[in-house]
Amino acid sequence: MTEFLALAYPWVKSLHVISVIAWMAGLFYLPRLFVYHVEQVGEEGKTHDMFTTMERRLLKAIMNPAMIATWVFGVMLVLTPGVVDWGSIWPWTKTASVLAMTWFHIWLGKRRKDFLAGENTVSGRNYRLMNEVPTVLMIVIVFSVIVRF
Numbered sequence: 001m002t003e004f005l006a007l008a009y010p011w012v013k014s015l016h017v018i019s020v021i022a023w024m025a026g027l028f029y030l031p032r033l034f035v036y037h038v039e040q041v042g043e044e045g046k047t048h049d050m051f052t053t054m055e056r057r058l059l060k061a062i063m064n065p066a067m068i069a070t071w072v073f074g075v076m077l078v079l080t081p082g083v084v085d086w087g088s089i090w091p092w093t094k095t096a097s098v099l100a101m102t103w104f105h106i107w108l109g110k111r112r113k114d115f116l117a118g119e120n121t122v123s124g125r126n127y128r129l130m131n132e133v134p135t136v137l138m139i140v141i142v143f144s145v146i147v148r149f
Contacts (some may be wrong), residue, residue, distance in 0.1 A: 001079075002079070002080070002081050003075060005079055005080040005081070006081060006082075006139065006143045007052050008076075008078060009057075009080050009083070012076045012077055012080070013046055013073075013077075014027060015069065015073045015074035015075060016069075016070065016074055016077055018077075019066050019067075019069035019070040019073055020066075021068050021129070022062060022063075022065075022066035022069075023066035023067050023069075023070050023101075023105075023139060024060065024134060025062070026058055026059070026063035026066060026108070027063070027101065027104065027105065027108070027134040028134060028135075029058060030058055030063065030108050030128045030135065031108065031128075031130050031131040032127075032131060033051060033055050033058070033106075033121070034055070034111060034115070034124075034127045035124045035128055035131070036051065037051040037055070037115060037120075038122070038123065038124040038127065039124040047069050051115070052112075052116055054114065055112050056112065057144075058074055059109060059112055060137075063108075067102065067105055069099075071098075071102075071134055074098070078091075086147075088148060088149075089142075089144075089149055090145065091140075091142040093140055093144045093148060093149075094140075094141050094144040094145060095142045097137045097141045097144070098141065101137045101141075104133050104134060104137070106131075107130075108126075119136060122146065125140045129143055
């Protein structure tokens, strides 16, 4: 298995990066949709239905598969011999950031369900602030992996 992972490394790494890009796009866009949903729309009507459809499709068709693929390919990279030195700090900061990003993804999914139930209590301002979470996590992840401090 380790020989296969070593041979497949460039392919797995490429698929991991592609998955991360798709996941990040969704993590940036869904909170923005929530801002528009809160500020532009009442709780019922055509526009509300349009936003809930857009949010569902983004989460279910793009974000969830991208997150799963990111995790699968990431674990494959971790299992590839010589890729991760667990004695360094960088794999731990990356792991913590990926776990935080996964939590954020789940949090967004719960907020989508709140919109569906007509129970959203988060303001547009707070969604704007939460929209910065994936940016900060991305910065930590990129520096962790590239600089390897």
